[in-house]
Every structure is written in C-alpha cells, then in structure tokens.
Amino acid sequence: MQSPTIPPSMLSALRRVMRPLVRLMLRKGVTFPMFADLLKEVFVDVAHREFRLDGTVPTDSRISLLTGVHRKDVRRLRSEEGESLAALPENITLGAQLVNMWTTGKPFCSEPGQALPLPRLASVGGDLSFDALVAKVSTDIRGRVVLDEWLRLGIVRLDEHDCVHLEAQAFVPQKGFDEKAAYFGHNLHDHACAAVHNLSGDGQPFFERSVHYDALSPASVDHLRAAVEKDGMQVLLAFSRLASGLEEVDVPSAEQRQRITVGLYFYTETTDPDLSKTSDP
Known part of the structure; x- marks a missing residue:
C-alpha cells in the first residue's frame, strides 16, 4: 500500500501545536521516551475505536499498518486495560453544578452572575446558607466537606462572620494541580476535537473563531x-x-x-x- 502524501502544512501545524505541550512536559519531568510510550497507546486506541471497516473491529495487523506501531506492541496494548477518556472527576462536576446554581438560581444570587455571601451553616442561614446550597445539588455529601475542599482550591473564602464568599463566577480552581490538569485535558481535548472536525470538512462545522x-x-x-x-x-x-x-x-x-x-x-x-x-x- 502506498502511503498518502502528507501536506507539509499539516506537519507544520502539528509542530506548532506540540510546542506548548512539550514545554509543559519538560517542566513536569515527562521525557520523550515516556511520551512516546503514551502516544503509542493513543495511536492504537484511536485506531481500534474509530477506524473500523463496516463496524468490524480491526485486526492487530491492520492497526499496525494504520499506525506504524509494531504488531507485538499492538497486541500487548490491546490486551492491557487502557485508560479511557473519562468525564471530569466527580468533585469537579459537582463543583460546577454548585457554582452554576449559586450564580444563577434564587435565592443564592441577587441577579444572574452576582452570587451572594452565604452563612456557612443551615442553623444560621436556613435555606439561604452554604449547607442549603450543597443540599440542593447533593444529599450525599456534607457542606463542610465541600467547603474544606473549595477553601483548598481557592474557589471560596470564609469571612470573619462565618459567611462563604464565591471567589470566581465559574468553577475554576486557583490551586490544586490535579484539578487544573483535569480541566486542561477536558478543555484542550474538546477544542482540538472541534478544530479537527472543521479541518476534516465533514458535516456542519463547529463554531471556532x-x-x-x-x-x-x-x-x-x-x-x-x-x-x-x-x-x-x-x-x-x-x-x-x-x-x-x-x-x-x-x-x-x-x-x-x-x-x-x-x-x-x-x-x-x-x-x-x-x-x-x-x-x-
């Protein structure tokens, strides 16, 4: 099979896209061999999931042909439990729901986007308290647990009157590398998916300006x-x-x-x- 000609413009774009990612990897100690192994897993996984013929799962040989990954590696990687593209961690999705309710739902905001300071305890603020806000979204987790985590992440602050103030209008952790890394992966993945879709020319384009x-x-x-x-x-x-x-x-x-x-x-x-x-x- 003759390899298709790869447009130089695509290789140039990929080189540019990779620069900030490589910068991050070098800062965090991710070496080229480590990233090459990770990339090998991704190549095999994408070929396995998205490059099927008539819905038929591709063979190891076909994946090797598509990706350039050695067939022995393909067999090994397919037999291992790969890490799937999971949704955002539960603490982040819960946080986003809570901040959304705090900034959009009465009685927790004075107007859309203007979150009110909330007494920490329901025994003090009743239905207009941080405890009540958390209970609106989940009855399985206590308000104090959420508050401690949000104080750690810099999402809220607690004043001298034991009132909780929202420090951001969206759930964007100011601290906590794992939480910021989760958003990094989620946002960059979705932006890249929209751009790749638009570059492919298939279907209705996504808005990207x-x-x-x-x-x-x-x-x-x-x-x-x-x-x-x-x-x-x-x-x-x-x-x-x-x-x-x-x-x-x-x-x-x-x-x-x-x-x-x-x-x-x-x-x-x-x-x-x-x-x-x-x-x-």
Whole structure:
C-alpha cells in the first residue's frame, strides 16, 4: 500500500501545536521516551475505536499498518486495560453544578452572575446558607466537606462572620494541580476535537473563531485582558444560564444525550520580530 502524501502544512501545524505541550512536559519531568510510550497507546486506541471497516473491529495487523506501531506492541496494548477518556472527576462536576446554581438560581444570587455571601451553616442561614446550597445539588455529601475542599482550591473564602464568599463566577480552581490538569485535558481535548472536525470538512462545522493582533503595547494588552475577563465571563455565564434552562426541561433518552463545551480564552506573548517584518507593508 502506498502511503498518502502528507501536506507539509499539516506537519507544520502539528509542530506548532506540540510546542506548548512539550514545554509543559519538560517542566513536569515527562521525557520523550515516556511520551512516546503514551502516544503509542493513543495511536492504537484511536485506531481500534474509530477506524473500523463496516463496524468490524480491526485486526492487530491492520492497526499496525494504520499506525506504524509494531504488531507485538499492538497486541500487548490491546490486551492491557487502557485508560479511557473519562468525564471530569466527580468533585469537579459537582463543583460546577454548585457554582452554576449559586450564580444563577434564587435565592443564592441577587441577579444572574452576582452570587451572594452565604452563612456557612443551615442553623444560621436556613435555606439561604452554604449547607442549603450543597443540599440542593447533593444529599450525599456534607457542606463542610465541600467547603474544606473549595477553601483548598481557592474557589471560596470564609469571612470573619462565618459567611462563604464565591471567589470566581465559574468553577475554576486557583490551586490544586490535579484539578487544573483535569480541566486542561477536558478543555484542550474538546477544542482540538472541534478544530479537527472543521479541518476534516465533514458535516456542519463547529463554531471556532478568534481575533489576532501583533502590534499592541503592554498597556493595551492589559486593557484587553481586563475586558475579556469581564465581558467574556458574562458571555459564558449567559450561555451557562441558557444551557441550564434547556437541560431542566430536556428529557432525552440515553442514546440521545449529548454534552457541550463552550470556551473562551486569552493569550499574549512578545511578537516575534521576524514574523512582524513579513507582515509589514
């Protein structure tokens, strides 16, 4: 079988995409051999799950042909229990539900996006307390357990009156590497899936847009950063309220259930002088 010609533009894009990931790996001690082994697992798993002919599970030989991974390795990897793409950890999904209710549902907010400080104990605040908020979402976990975890992650703070203040309008851990890594994997995966789908040209494209400027001063960048944090957060909260309202009335079957991710990001770095020269008139 003759190998298809790989567009140089694709290899260039992959090289660019990998740079920040390699930077993270080097900082965290992930070496090339470790990553190569991990990548080998992913190649085999994707070929096994997504490259079937007429629904038939591919053989070891076909996976080896598709991926370039040696057949012995393919057989070994398929016999091992691979780590599936699990949903976000339970503590994160619970946290997202709680923050959503705190910022959108009365009596816990003064208006959408404006979470009220809540007395910690139901014995003090009754239905308008942190304990009551947690009980609205789950009766299996105590408010104190959630509070201790959120204090560790920097999601909330406790004032001198024993009231709990929300420090962010969305569940975004300020501390806790494992929690931030979970969001990193979830968000980057879904963004990449949308971009890959759009690049394939199959079906209706997903919304994926951004704006780029390369001649801004540090002061202007700070101004834009603040605008994105304020206005962008309001946009995401509006989408969250819309999705929450729709989910309350939806009754899809198990086969019809779908999940969504809507994201917004901001990034800045020093403009490469070589690149800026090529773009000057």
